[in-house]
Amino acid sequence: xxxxxxxxxxxxxxxxxxxxxxxxxxxxxxxxxxxILYVHVPCAIGAYLGFLTxxxxxxxxxxxxxxxxxxxxxxxxxxxxxxxxxxxxxGPIWARGxxxxxxxxxxxxxxxxxxxxxxxxYLLLRAFTEGSERTARFAAVYGLLGALAVPLNYxxxxxxxxxxxHPDNLQRGSLGEGMGLPFALGLLAAGTGYVFLxxxxxxxxxxxxxxxxxxxxxxxS
Amino acid sequence: xxxxxxxxxxxxxxxxxxxxxxxAMLVFSALVVVVFHFALxxxxxxxxxxYAPGLLWVAYVFTALIxxxxxxxxxxENDALAGLALAPAERGWIFLGKWAANVAILGVVQAATALxxxxxxxxxxxxxxxxxxxxxxxxxxGLCAIGTLAGAVAVRTRFRELMLPLLVLPLLWPVLSGAVxxxxxxxxxxxxxxxxxxxxxxxxAAYLILSFxxxxxxxxx
Numbered sequence: 009x010x011x012x013x014x015x016x017x018x019x020x021x022x023x024x025x026x027x028x029x030x031x032x033x034x035x036x037x038x039x040x041x042x043x044i045l046y047v048h049v050p051c052a053i054g055a056y057l058g059f060l061t062x063x064x065x066x067x068x069x070x071x072x073x074x075x076x077x078x079x080x081x082x083x084x085x086x087x088x089x090x091x092x093x094x095x096x097x098x099g100p101i102w103a104r105g106x107x108x109x110x111x112x113x114x115x116x117x118x119x120x121x122x123x124x125x126x127x128x129x130y131l132l133l134r135a136f137t138e139g140s141e142r143t144a145r146f147a148a149v150y151g152l153l154g155a156l157a158v159p160l161n162y163x164x165x166x167x168x169x170x171x172x173x174h175p176d177n178l179q180r181g182s183l184g185e186g187m188g189l190p191f192a193l194g195l196l197a198a199g200t201g202y203v204f205l206x207x208x209x210x211x212x213x214x215x216x217x218x219x220x221x222x223x224x225x226x227x228x229s
Numbered sequence: 230x231x232x233x234x235x236x237x238x239x240x241x242x243x244x245x246x247x248x249x250x251x252x253a254m255l256v257f258s259a260l261v262v263v264v265f266h267f268a269l270x271x272x273x274x275x276x277x278x279x280y281a282p283g284l285l286w287v288a289y290v291f292t293a294l295i296x297x298x299x300x301x302x303x304x305x306e307n308d309a310l311a312g313l314a315l316a317p318a319e320r321g322w323i324f325l326g327k328w329a330a331n332v333a334i335l336g337v338v339q340a341a342t343a344l345x346x347x348x349x350x351x352x353x354x355x356x357x358x359x360x361x362x363x364x365x366x367x368x369x370x371g372l373c374a375i376g377t378l379a380g381a382v383a384v385r386t387r388f389r390e391l392m393l394p395l396l397v398l399p400l401l402w403p404v405l406s407g408a409v410x411x412x413x414x415x416x417x418x419x420x421x422x423x424x425x426x427x428x429x430x431x432x433x434a435a436y437l438i439l440s441f442x443x444x445x446x447x448x449x450x
Binding site: 132 | 375402447
């Protein structure tokens, strides 16, 4: 029920967001391609949410040993990787159209790519470790280490300078007129979409664990 | 503290008696230089001196990965890893003991590799020997902090030789970036730059503290 409600909310917000992006003014310098902003940044926020939730749930799992925290951690990591992949895929399209290059090693881009690799390694670690309890422990430790890159990514421009493509974080007034609403709705869509996907994957993981246990019990009997 | 010294002494003594890890790492790092010679357009000569700091650290990282993989693999024999986990001691100190032994072993290999690089690329390392040793030690400390923790994790996974670099390399960037930039500036100007050293110190401290705290969850019986 919760999943369906969250799905309906996410769908509604996404429809509003699509309408707002359609209505948003076309940037005088960059043209329509600038509208990728309304997808690119929300995807980054979805990735941050996923990776921070993974680290937090990992820490809670290490502290309490309760399996549900681990299930939430893996759900958040997978959803975070999906958002991060969309973020990394949308960036070069925008960059090619505006700056003429698919890729530039600017600090935020580089750290985002590394974040993506860190959580891909997290998922591979889970796949290659045997024993659910050991997998959960190892993954929690690695997820915590990996989360160090999230604040570094957010403050990358201030820490490492060189804003070749990415500006410093958005502040009030840094968007043009009429661009604030689609941008805010994009963030809301990422947030609600993230919650929906997280709950869906969390539920799926619960079903997977229950099925694995049932199969193990059947084999032993 | 006594645990730290006992583990450090055990690892160094084992290495002194067999010398297999140091020898393998030394041969590997020399081979990496040969590979660079064939990979660089003008060969690994004074003409490619500008790339030397980056190449030197690539050699250090790959050599370290070879050695770090062995640090815990040897503990699997006779189930010594379970013995370590069952020892009535704080596991963080076991981590520090393993880390210090890895730092010492990699330090020896770093010194020999630097000599080879100095000869091949015609760099007068003797003029900056002391500050360079400091940069190498800081990079070594961070590399071994992540590598020791990841080594303990990877050794319990399938495809452990593959898992170790996958876990280490994405987390290594602050250490590698600081070390390469500091080395490059040191070789160019003869002075130690503040910013990369600062980055190295912060990254080393963060990784060491997190690894010390979380190592408890990595060792299992």
